[in-house]
Amino acid sequence: MQDVIIVGGGYAGMAAALQLVRARRRVLVIDAGQRRNRFASHSYGFLGQDGADPARIAATARDQLQTYPTLTWVEGQVIDAGGDKDAFHVTLDSGDRHPGRRLVFATGLADQLPPIAGLAERWGQTVFHCPYCHGYELNQGQIGVIATGPMSLHQAQLLPEWGQVTLFTNGVLTLEGADRADLAQRGVTIEETPLAQIEGQATVALADGRRQDFAGLFTAARSVPASPVAEQMGCALMETPMGVQIQTSQRKETSIPGAYACGDVARAPHSLSLAVADGAWAGAQLHHSLVWPQG
Structure with a gap:
């Protein structure tokens, strides 16, 4: 049983994971390797990394995360998620099934050009x-x-x-x-x-x-969640001027208690900086829910 399962290992998902592993929580990140900005060779406007290759930024972040012993990283596609707070589960395209107390959807968006x-x-x-x-x-x-x-x-x-x-x-x-x-x-x-x-x-x-x-x-490409899993599980969606995203509270909790969402799939507008900040906030808020489960 993981404390947290994070669906999507992009910038927001890794930022959420970092807060949680630093609180010594057991975290499973499942990533399909399809970053939204994979088409760009340079990332600008991100403090400390202005002009860097976004693939290198992501690789460095993953390397740093994997130094924490409570992190598990799995490469794969989540095709199903279900359960309730403290008893969630996800199923991968490989057939593997993983349980967790909390879920984070950080799947990013797909651009409809x-x-x-x-x-x-x-x-x-x-x-x-x-x-x-x-x-x-x-x-x-x-x-x-x-x-x-x-x-x-x-x-x-x-x-x-x-x-x-x-x-x-x-x-x-x-x-x-x-x-x-x-x-x-x-x-x-x-x-x-x-x-x-x-x-x-x-x-x-x-x-x-x-x-x-x-x-x-x-x-202005219209964007939709890159994965249908959150919607299939029952998470409410909302329409924005930029497209469809997962609806969350200020604490980044979705309409399903114990399931959270962060990054481009759960906020607008979109940028690497904003995705990282949103992920960090979601990770901290989720950790609070484990410390104060009735809060």
Whole structure:
């Protein structure tokens, strides 16, 4: 019997685990190795690791965690979870079953990208979602925003802080007069011709044959939990402007007592820094529930 089973060994899951193993609790981390930022070669805006390879950050964190004797790390996919507080269990794709007193869902999110040819291949390299993570490196160059819905207006209003912006409405965003006036005041160019594909480094090919080169592109991808297990178990979900996430209390407890969630799958907006902080908070709050079970 583990004190805690953490489903997902990304940044939030490891941050939660660190608090718990330092309290000498028995912790099992189960990880499928599918970090959300695995497509990016550099991670920016994370204090002390600015510009580092996110894979190296994750590997270093795992190495440090595994020096604690109460940690067990299993590579695998959780396909089922059930039970109640103090008597949970998870089942892996290998068929192995593990019991635990508490659960943490730190499975991260999957990004639903717009169906534009060439976009997915450039995701995390020259097509991004977070200007705080990748805007500075574009050196105040030409920036394209590919609309996916209402959040794209917010992106187009914000990104002039990092360069000259063109907003591609792409048939999915209708701009009213006040919005157009606001964008004009910010120096944003509005392009309503549909996109055909993304080429080269960050070249937008339009349906009318024109091509425009950019230093980088941004799009507000809709996100959903990367694993269905929490929902299948009965955890309540909630809709946010960025997509679907697991609903939690301020203590990071889900709608199921004793089951917690943290990181991108349980908060918005999303970044490595915020995921780590959320995981650390969830780990501490979960530990409190083991110390004061009636609290």
